Amino acid sequence: MNPFEESILQERLMAIQQRIAAAARKSGRESSAIRLVAATKSHPPEVLAELFALGIRDVGENRVQEAAAKRQMLGSKGIWHFIGHLQKNKVHAALHLFDWVQSIDSLALAQALSQGATSLGRTISVLIQVNISAEASKFGIPPASAEALTLEVNMLPGLELHGFFTIAPFADNPETSRPVFAGLRMLRDGIQERTGISLPILSMGMSHDYRIAVEEGSTMVRIGTALLGQRRTHSGQ
Numbered sequence: 001m002n003p004f005e006e007s008i009l010q011e012r013l014m015a016i017q018q019r020i021a022a023a024a025r026k027s028g029r030e031s032s033a034i035r036l037v038a039a040t041k042s043h044p045p046e047v048l049a050e051l052f053a054l055g056i057r058d059v060g061e062n063r064v065q066e067a068a069a070k071r072q073m074l075g076s077k078g079i080w081h082f083i084g085h086l087q088k089n090k091v092h093a094a095l096h097l098f099d100w101v102q103s104i105d106s107l108a109l110a111q112a113l114s115q116g117a118t119s120l121g122r123t124i125s126v127l128i129q130v131n132i133s134a135e136a137s138k139f140g141i142p143p144a145s146a147e148a149l150t151l152e153v154n155m156l157p158g159l160e161l162h163g164f165f166t167i168a169p170f171a172d173n174p175e176t177s178r179p180v181f182a183g184l185r186m187l188r189d190g191i192q193e194r195t196g197i198s199l200p201i202l203s204m205g206m207s208h209d210y211r212i213a214v215e216e217g218s219t220m221v222r223i224g225t226a227l228l229g230q231r232r233t234h235s236g237q
C-alpha cells in the first residue's frame, strides 16, 4: 500500500505552490524563480517515488547512509541535495549519491569534495552554509567569513558554486526569522557585487517560515513537514 493517499500529497503540494507564488509576487518575482526541494529525511523510498510521480524533481536528504538506501531503490531519478552536515569521511560516498551539497562550511570540506569530484571526472553543485544568527546553530560559517570562502571555493575545480544556504533558528513566530533571510540576501548582494561572482541561489525557508523566506528573496525552499506530515522516527530504518 502506498504510504500516502496520492490526493493528499497532491493537495498539500498545490497549497504550498500557491503560497510560494503569492510570496514570490510580494517580492516582485514569478513562482518559477523559486525551486522546491522536498526534505525527505526519515521518509521511505516509496514516498520519494510518489513525489517524483507528482513532478517534484528535487529531494533533500540529511544523512549519507539513509540517502544511499533510498537511491539504491530509486536509481537515477531526481536531483539529490545533501542538506545535512557533511563529515569529511563521508565525502566519497556523498559524491556517488548527490548532485548538490548545500552545506559547505569549511575550505577543507570544499577541497575534499573538489578532489573527489575531479577524480571522478564530474562536477558537483555547491552552496556555502552561512550562520546568519550566530548564536543558534552549530553549523555554517559566520557572515564575516563568507566572502573569503566564496573566493576560494569558486576557484576549486569540480565544484560549481551557486550561492548560499542558511537555516533560521526555530521561532514560534516566523516573522522573527525575516531579518535572518534579509541578512543572507544582503550579504549575497554585497559579495556578488564586490567579487563579480554570480551567486543566484539562496536556499532558505522551511515548512514554518518559507513564505517569509520567499518574500525576502529565497530562490530555493526546503520543505518537509508541510508536504509530508510529521517525520517518522529513524529507528526501524
Ligand SMILES: *Cc1c(COP(=O)(O)O)cnc(C)c1O
Pocket: 039, 041, 062, 083, 084, 167, 205, 206, 207, 208, 222, 223, 224, 225, 226
Ligand atoms: C529537515 C530539514 C528541512 C525541512 O524541515 P521542515 O520543517 O520539516 O520543513 C529543511 N532544511 C533542512 C536543512 C532540514 O534538515
